[in-house]
Structures are given as C-alpha cells and as structure tokens.
Amino acid sequence: MSSLTTWWFVGILGVLLAVTLLLIFVAMHSGSKRKGHxxxxxxxxxxxxxxxxxEHIFNDAFREELRNRGRLHFEKIIGxxxxxxxxxxxxxxxxxxxxxxxxxxxxxxxxxxxxEESIMDAKQLxxxxxxxxxxxxxxxxxxxxxxxxxxxxxxxxxxxxKFETDMTRVVNHYILESIGNxxxxxxxxxxxxxxxxxxxxxxxxDISNG
Amino acid sequence: xxxxxxxxxxxxPSDLRRARRELEALDEFLHQASLRQGGKGAKLPPTSRMLExxxxxxxxxxxxxxxxxxxxxxxxxxxxKAPVIHMSFASEPSSKFLGQLVxxxxxxxxxQVVVSVGLQPSIAAGCVVRTANRxxxxxxxxxxxxxxxxxxxxxxxxxxx
Numbered sequence: 001m002s003s004l005t006t007w008w009f010v011g012i013l014g015v016l017l018a019v020t021l022l023l024i025f026v027a028m029h030s031g032s033k034r035k036g037h038x039x040x041x042x043x044x045x046x047x048x049x050x051x052x053x054x055e056h057i058f059n060d061a062f063r064e065e066l067r068n069r070g071r072l073h074f075e076k077i078i079g080x081x082x083x084x085x086x087x088x089x090x091x092x093x094x095x096x097x098x099x100x101x102x103x104x105x106x107x108x109x110x111x112x113x114x115x116e117e118s119i120m121d122a123k124q125l126x127x128x129x130x131x132x133x134x135x136x137x138x139x140x141x142x143x144x145x146x147x148x149x150x151x152x153x154x155x156x157x158x159x160x161x162k163f164e165t166d167m168t169r170v171v172n173h174y175i176l177e178s179i180g181n182x183x184x185x186x187x188x189x190x191x192x193x194x195x196x197x198x199x200x201x202x203x204x205x206d207i208s209n210g
Numbered sequence: 211x212x213x214x215x216x217x218x219x220x221x222x223p224s225d226l227r228r229a230r231r232e233l234e235a236l237d238e239f240l241h242q243a244s245l246r247q248g249g250k251g252a253k254l255p256p257t258s259r260m261l262e263x264x265x266x267x268x269x270x271x272x273x274x275x276x277x278x279x280x281x282x283x284x285x286x287x288x289x290x291k292a293p294v295i296h297m298s299f300a301s302e303p304s305s306k307f308l309g310q311l312v313x314x315x316x317x318x319x320x321x322q323v324v325v326s327v328g329l330q331p332s333i334a335a336g337c338v339v340r341t342a343n344r345x346x347x348x349x350x351x352x353x354x355x356x357x358x359x360x361x362x363x364x365x366x367x368x369x370x371x
Contacts, residue, residue: 164362164365164366165358165362167365168354168358168361168362168365171361172351172354172355172358175334175350175354176332176334176350176351176354179334179335183334183335183350185299185300185301185303185304185307186304186306186307188335188336188337189307189310189311191335191336192311192336192337192348193311193314195336195337195346195348196314196315196318196319196339196348197318199339199346199348200318200319202344202346203295203319203339203341203344203346204319204320206341206342206343206344207293207295207319207320207323207341207342209342209343210293210341210342210343
C-alpha cells in the first residue's frame with residue numbers, strides 16, 4: 001500500500017517537472033525569436049531575461065497554488081495512508097484476535113485434554129484404591145468371620161463346659177446333702193481303711209521324713 | 211523301755227498327755243504316802259483304764275517307782291516324738307471306730323502313731339488325712355469331684371473309659 005503512494009508521488013513530481021521543462025522550452029524559444037531583435041544583447045542580459053521569465057512563470061501565486069496542491073495531495077496521501085493503516089490495523093487486530101482465539105482454543109483444548117487425562121488417571125487411581133480397599137475389606141471380613149466363628153465355638157464350648165461342671169457340682173452337692181448325713185461313720189470304716197491302704201506308702205514316707 | 215507298747219485306748223496326743231498327768235499324780239501320791247507316818251490310812255487315786263492297760267501291755271507295775279519312771283519317760287518321749295496324723299470326719303467318731311482305725315494305723319503305718327481328730331461336716335463321708343507335710347483327701351466329696359469327667363461323659367452319652 002505504501003509503495004503505491006510513493007509511485008503516485010513520483011508520478012506527480014514527474015508531471016510537474018515536465019511542465020516546468022515545457023515552460024522553459026517555450027520561454028527560450030520565444031527568446032530566440034527575439035534574439036534577432038536583441039542579438040546585440042550580452043549573455044548577462046540574457047540570463048537576467050531568463051530569470052525574469054522564470055520569475056514571471058513561477059510567480060508567488062503559482063508557487064502558492066503549487067504549495068496548496070502539494071499540501072492537499074500530501075494530506076490526501078496522509079489520509080489514505082491513515083485509512084490504509086487503519087485497515088491494516090483492523091486486519092492485523094482481526095488476525096491477531098483470530099490467532100489469539102485459535103491459540104487460546106488450542107491451548108485450552110490441550111489443557112482440557114491434560115486435565116481430562118489427569119482426571120481419568122485420578123479416577124483410575126481412585127477406582128484401583130477402592131478395589132484394593134474392597135478386597136482388603138473382603139479379606140478382613142473373611143478373617144473376622146473366621147475369628148467370630150472360632151470365638152463363638154469357643155464361647156459355646158466354654159458355656160457347655162461350665163454347664164457340665166456346674167451340673168456336676170449341683171449333682172455332687174445334691175448327693176452330699178442327700179446322703180451325707182445318712183451314712184454312719186462306722187459303715188465308712190472299710191472305705192476309709194481302703195483309701196488309707198491305697199495311700200499307705202505315701203503316708204509312711206511322709207511320716208518317716210517328718 | 212523298748213518293749214513299751216502303746217495301748218489302743220491311747221489314740222490322740224491329748225490321751226498321751228492325760229496319761230502322763232495321771233501317772234505323775236500317781237507317782238506324787240505314792241511319794242507322799244512313802245513319807246507319811248504309819249497308821250494313817252490312804253486311798254490310791256483312781257487310775258484310768260487307759261493307764262492301767264498301758265502299764266499292763268508294757269509289763270510294768272505302777273506301784274514300782276522304777277517302772278513308773280520308765281513309763282513316764284516313755285510317755286514324755288511319745289508326747290515329743292510320736293508321729294501325729296490329723297484326721298477329719300464328717301461327724302464325731304465313736305471310740306470303737308477310732309480304736310479300730312488307730313489299730314490299723316499302728317499295724318500298717320507306725321506302731322506309735324496317734325491321731326488328732328477333727329470335724330469337717332462338708333466332706334459328707336470319708337475323711338481328710340493330714341500328715342506333717344501332706345494332705346490326703348479321702349472324702350466322698352473329693353471322690354465325686356474326681357469322677358466329674360466320667361459324669362460329664364455320661365451326661366454326653368459317651369462311654370466312660
């Protein structure tokens with residue numbers, strides 16, 4: 001866009017230069033015509049004449065007009081450039097936005113993908129952990145069940161044994177209470193001597209040692 | 211002295227002490243009588259059958275001082291050294307029962323053994339024998355307790371071995 005403006009500016013300058021050369025050529029041509037009349041004039045006078053003609057062509061009004069034209073053209077170029085710059089800026093901004101949007105979207109997608117993977121990993125870990133915990137709980141439950149069964153069996157055996165022991169104690173007590181006072185001591189002599197006979201050696205041994 | 215025999219009427223340590231006291235009283239009386247003037251009447255103190263049997267079984271004459279001294283020494287020795295067996299019964303044993311028991315003990319355990327009798331109604335029947343270092347529970351209660359395992363087997367319907 002800026003190169004196009006430069007070409008415009010160069011073209012305008014070329015036109016101006018061509019017009020200037022044309023005017024110089026016309027002035028000189030008219031001067032040569034008058035040369036016959038002024039052939040006797042000195043080169044210094046000719047130069048002065050040329051300067052005068054130039055001054056006559058490029059007077060202040062013409063210079064002012066050229067200046068105005070140049071200013072207007074420059075302003076136009078500036079305006080166009082500003083417009084082009086604005087368009088470029090908008091385009092660049094739009095492209096930048098698009099680029100940013102694309103990049104952010106891509107980044108977000110990547111991050112979301114990573115995040116999703118992390119979540120999946122965490123989920124897998126949690127599932128594994130839960131499975132391990134469930135397995136451990138099942139094992140513990142089985143162990144506890146076994147222990148409980150053993151304990152129940154032990155408790156049952158203890159209760160049965162206690163019942164049997166208590167039962168024997170009750171029966172013994174009943175027998176002793178029932179017949180204990182009914183047996184005459186004289187009738188027990190045989191039994192007592194029999195028991196003494198069974199423990200005779202130990203009694204003799206203890207008496208000998210005592 | 212070696213021929214002195216413990217009569218079956220002496221069954222306990224207290225019998226031994228009683229016999230020695232009786233013997234000492236007799237000895238004192240006879241000693242007093244020997245010092246007394248003649249012409250005065252004196253009556254012998256009554257002696258128990260236990261002491262008489264003890265002297266008779268040992269071929270000793272209680273009127274002789276030497277025999278009395280021998281018997282007293284014998285009794286003193288027994289009081290200090292005779293083996294004592296403590297026997298507890300559910301009820302008070304009769305003299306006959308105790309005599310038979312002591313006779314068996316002297317024949318089978320020791321010739322000078324004496325028995326200290328105690329009461330323990332809770333044993334119901336039988337006896338509990340206690341020597342110097344050991345105790346033998348020969349009671350019905352202990353017998354029943356010893357048969358607890360067999361009773362439980364019967365309770366379970368098993369055949370006791």
